[in-house]
Ligand SMILES: Nc1nc2c(ncn2[C@@H]2O[C@H](COP(=O)(O)OP(=O)(O)O)[C@@H](O)[C@H]2O)c(=O)[nH]1
């Protein structure tokens with residue numbers, strides 16, 4: 001997969017903040033610090049589009 005121009009749209013916490021439009025949606029679920037944000041950055045080939053944090057989860 002080649003992602004050419006990734007953009008951070010919004011970090012939405014309520015329904016009215018959800019972006020309009022009919023683009024496909026992907027769910028990525030997991031505990032805190034398991035590497036969700038790092039995985040997104042790998043997918044879009046950017047170092048810090050999704051902010052990563054603290055120490056890796058050990059368990
Ligand atoms: N050892 C190791 N650390 C990782 C891996 N993926 C992410 N991390 C680290 O785990 C921490 C949490 O990752 P992050 O992507 O912020 O997790 P999120 O909370 O699920 O979004 C960061 O310090 C990452 O650098 C991995 O595959 N191996």
Ligand SMILES: [Mg+2]
Pocket residue numbers: 036037038050051052
């Ligand atoms: Mg994260």
